[in-house]
Amino acid sequence: MSPQRSAPARPSSLREHNLALVLREVADGGPVSRARIAAATGLTKATVSSLVETLLEARLLAELGRSGPVAVGRPPSALALAPGGPVGIGVEINVDYVATCTVDLAGAVRHREVVVGDLRALPLSAVLGRAAGAVRRAVAGAAAPVAGVAVGVPGLVETGGRLVRTAPNLGWQDVPLLAELRERADLPADLDLQLDNEANLAALGELWLGGHEDADGGPLADFVHVSGEVGVGAGVVLNGQLLRGRHGFAGELGHAPVAGDDTPCGCGARGCLEQVAGQDAILRAAGLPEPARPWPGGDDGPAVALARAAADGDGRTLGALAKAGEALGRVLAGALNLLDVDTVVLGGAYARLAPWLRPPVQAELETRVTAARWRPVRVLPGRLGADAAVRGAATSVVRGVITAPAGYLGRA
Amino acid sequence: MSPQRSAPARPSSLREHNLALVLREVADGGPVSRARIAAATGLTKATVSSLVETLLEARLLAELGRSGPVAVGRPPSALALAPGGPVGIGVEINVDYVATCTVDLAGAVRHREVVVGDLRALPLSAVLGRAAGAVRRAVAGAAAPVAGVAVGVPGLVETGGRLVRTAPNLGWQDVPLLAELRERADLPADLDLQLDNEANLAALGELWLGGHEDADGGPLADFVHVSGEVGVGAGVVLNGQLLRGRHGFAGELGHAPVAGDDTPCGCGARGCLEQVAGQDAILRAAGLPEPARPWPGGDDGPAVALARAAADGDGRTLGALAKAGEALGRVLAGALNLLDVDTVVLGGAYARLAPWLRPPVQAELETRVTAARWRPVRVLPGRLGADAAVRGAATSVVRGVITAPAGYLGRA
DNA sequence: CTCGCTCCGTTCGGAAGCCGAACGAATAGA
DNA sequence: TCTATTCGTTCGGCTTCCGAACGGAGCGAG
Numbered sequence: 001m002s003p004q005r006s007a008p009a010r011p012s013s014l015r016e017h018n019l020a021l022v023l024r025e026v027a028d029g030g031p032v033s034r035a036r037i038a039a040a041t042g043l044t045k046a047t048v049s050s051l052v053e054t055l056l057e058a059r060l061l062a063e064l065g066r067s068g069p070v071a072v073g074r075p076p077s078a079l080a081l082a083p084g085g086p087v088g089i090g091v092e093i094n095v096d097y098v099a100t101c102t103v104d105l106a107g108a109v110r111h112r113e114v115v116v117g118d119l120r121a122l123p124l125s126a127v128l129g130r131a132a133g134a135v136r137r138a139v140a141g142a143a144a145p146v147a148g149v150a151v152g153v154p155g156l157v158e159t160g161g162r163l164v165r166t167a168p169n170l171g172w173q174d175v176p177l178l179a180e181l182r183e184r185a186d187l188p189a190d191l192d193l194q195l196d197n198e199a200n201l202a203a204l205g206e207l208w209l210g211g212h213e214d215a216d217g218g219p220l221a222d223f224v225h226v227s228g229e230v231g232v233g234a235g236v237v238l239n240g241q242l243l244r245g246r247h248g249f250a251g252e253l254g255h256a257p258v259a260g261d262d263t264p265c266g267c268g269a270r271g272c273l274e275q276v277a278g279q280d281a282i283l284r285a286a287g288l289p290e291p292a293r294p295w296p297g298g299d300d301g302p303a304v305a306l307a308r309a310a311a312d313g314d315g316r317t318l319g320a321l322a323k324a325g326e327a328l329g330r331v332l333a334g335a336l337n338l339l340d341v342d343t344v345v346l347g348g349a350y351a352r353l354a355p356w357l358r359p360p361v362q363a364e365l366e367t368r369v370t371a372a373r374w375r376p377v378r379v380l381p382g383r384l385g386a387d388a389a390v391r392g393a394a395t396s397v398v399r400g401v402i403t404a405p406a407g408y409l410g411r412a
Numbered sequence: 413m414s415p416q417r418s419a420p421a422r423p424s425s426l427r428e429h430n431l432a433l434v435l436r437e438v439a440d441g442g443p444v445s446r447a448r449i450a451a452a453t454g455l456t457k458a459t460v461s462s463l464v465e466t467l468l469e470a471r472l473l474a475e476l477g478r479s480g481p482v483a484v485g486r487p488p489s490a491l492a493l494a495p496g497g498p499v500g501i502g503v504e505i506n507v508d509y510v511a512t513c514t515v516d517l518a519g520a521v522r523h524r525e526v527v528v529g530d531l532r533a534l535p536l537s538a539v540l541g542r543a544a545g546a547v548r549r550a551v552a553g554a555a556a557p558v559a560g561v562a563v564g565v566p567g568l569v570e571t572g573g574r575l576v577r578t579a580p581n582l583g584w585q586d587v588p589l590l591a592e593l594r595e596r597a598d599l600p601a602d603l604d605l606q607l608d609n610e611a612n613l614a615a616l617g618e619l620w621l622g623g624h625e626d627a628d629g630g631p632l633a634d635f636v637h638v639s640g641e642v643g644v645g646a647g648v649v650l651n652g653q654l655l656r657g658r659h660g661f662a663g664e665l666g667h668a669p670v671a672g673d674d675t676p677c678g679c680g681a682r683g684c685l686e687q688v689a690g691q692d693a694i695l696r697a698a699g700l701p702e703p704a705r706p707w708p709g710g711d712d713g714p715a716v717a718l719a720r721a722a723a724d725g726d727g728r729t730l731g732a733l734a735k736a737g738e739a740l741g742r743v744l745a746g747a748l749n750l751l752d753v754d755t756v757v758l759g760g761a762y763a764r765l766a767p768w769l770r771p772p773v774q775a776e777l778e779t780r781v782t783a784a785r786w787r788p789v790r791v792l793p794g795r796l797g798a799d800a801a802v803r804g805a806a807t808s809v810v811r812g813v814i815t816a817p818a819g820y821l822g823r824a
Numbered sequence: 825c826t827c828g829c830t831c832c833g834t835t836c837g838g839a840a841g842c843c844g845a846a847c848g849a850a851t852a853g854a
Numbered sequence: 855t856c857t858a859t860t861c862g863t864t865c866g867g868c869t870t871c872c873g874a875a876c877g878g879a880g881c882g883a884g
Binding site for chain 2: 006007008009010011013014017018021041042043047156165222234236238239243244245246247248249250251252253255256257259260267268269271330331333334335337338339340341342367368370371374375
């Protein structure tokens, strides 16, 4: 009846589940004692001890020794994610740069590299070569076991696929990116490689690393992340999980029709959101020249020029931003209604433009989101800026280890 | 890190999981032998035997005896869902009727009752009295243990809530429906009562009972179900699961803005989809009189009048339907893009109007759904008609038993 | 300084579950 | 009647978790 078959549960499945439970408890709550883990998870102290021992041997946890002489009784010995534990490597291949990032189990950035260059001007093999070089350097520089590499691209990627279906802004079509990278960077065959959409990874970055809060003060777990780069991409996070959709194409927002606009769009239709709220469109409407390429990841790109003009009070720019915000708000309202989400995170280039985009977006949401009467809608600027996608990618690798430590144990 | 805490896994969790696995295998594949279950699930024959014995004792499974002397070797003894097993009761409280429905484990309808009457004309307590009477009769008439009762209403219901937040067409506001029903129908305190949105239940009905097929020929597990009743409600099914959203309000589609329309809407905004594609709106645009209330569940209501006029070639009606279909298609395109879904099911009143709505909807989807180049979009008429919600409700109860038999064992 | 209190982590027996292999059961065909 | 074949059960062994008891480590009172 359910389409997804599930596997039989053996005694070892128990252990896998509980290993993840313990590990997640440490990851969530910082240094904790065994006794606290037992209390929090509902497992017995005995069981926790056994699980912890396994995790210590796997070098995923480390014993900190005693922390502070704060209480009566035998002092606990705190456990934390192992500093020498596995790291994840994130890679972002974008129009103007290739970025890599190495993070440890705790999500802290260990290393970061950005190679700037207009990749559209290069042939595919040259781009692959650059990316492979960056990956090789990241792997070689990691002074710890590498749990995996996650690659983000601005394009459509099929779920679990190893193939970039299409990346219009790179001019890619059906590129077997992971296989190419594995070969060119000479990566071992058992190294875990993943591929995902850049907008999805950015949303995950804000989820895990943004430190955003729920309306109730808890960690934000339901939101729509919109990033305005060349197009308009969205990542939908529901209940702490990314919505990928059946084929992994979920989050397409850029080609929603916007009333009162007839600009033809590359997709064939007219009046797409991208033609009003895309970065290039705003730039055009503001009458600003396109900044010289390449710019490194939005930090120095059109968003900055726009923000500067807006801060100077340039009328055309302010008008363009207001119009973009309104269109964005209308389309987002539809998404929020459909998904029952009450928070929007303005990421990517939009984060920098948030001071001007936020008011019109918020206003549109307030009038158009049906459930706004019960729980107010919120518009938050992203906190990771242009790093969201790479850091999200790298973190997704270590999150994979934390939520399924058995898989890592098996390989390592 | 994940916001949702999970419970520790004990040895008994193993059994719960595997009981569900076996039960689902039987529910999916019809009568099966123990050996086949073992092969399909990956469990051992020994384990399957043990699990099956538990399920037999719980009266969830029944032994059919030998089926046919078809093969060599010891003949298998087929297992099927127990005919005398627990049943689920579904209730739908709508504007013009109260319906109940009793289904057995296999999803077959055992009993059905519709009480017609314009409930808007009645005070709340009278409506509750009618519903309670219907529930009491259904429970009394069930010649089998009742696993639970699921109630659907046309309004907003918080996830896991026992409260109807608002049901505009019934004039309800914060009605503690489940508590009222339990008291008025004198239901035992341990009987499982659930509450859900009618549109959600209808989507589940089409999922489980509609017999729709995927583009690949498998069972359809990803679609958006739109039902045009008084408003426009949607149920989103992703990977065989209903998308409820954080508060259970997901699927709101009726108030998406439609270009080129300025009709004021009850929600405060202008140009909402409901004002173009809602049943009443189509009726108005077609210039047809509103049929006399009450009508029983759309089967005799405005949809029939519209279908008749359209079949007769009435120009205004055809125009209204075309316009409604176009608007619906535009809004649905946005949803399909956002969710990465390629199938729309036209349910409720739309099912009857599918011959006229389908072409414009399909056309809009084909031009506006970005991924339509890779996998064609499909528009299917719903197959359960006005029964979808009640049958979905009743089936959701028995599905609950099948996917978590341990819970039922514990109570029974 | 020592004893008792409190809390932490470990040890050990017992129970629940699953697996693998061997065994009895039931039927068709030689 | 015997053999081949498939089905379902039985039994010993393994993994895992639980509960209770135990030893350990620090603090404070006397």
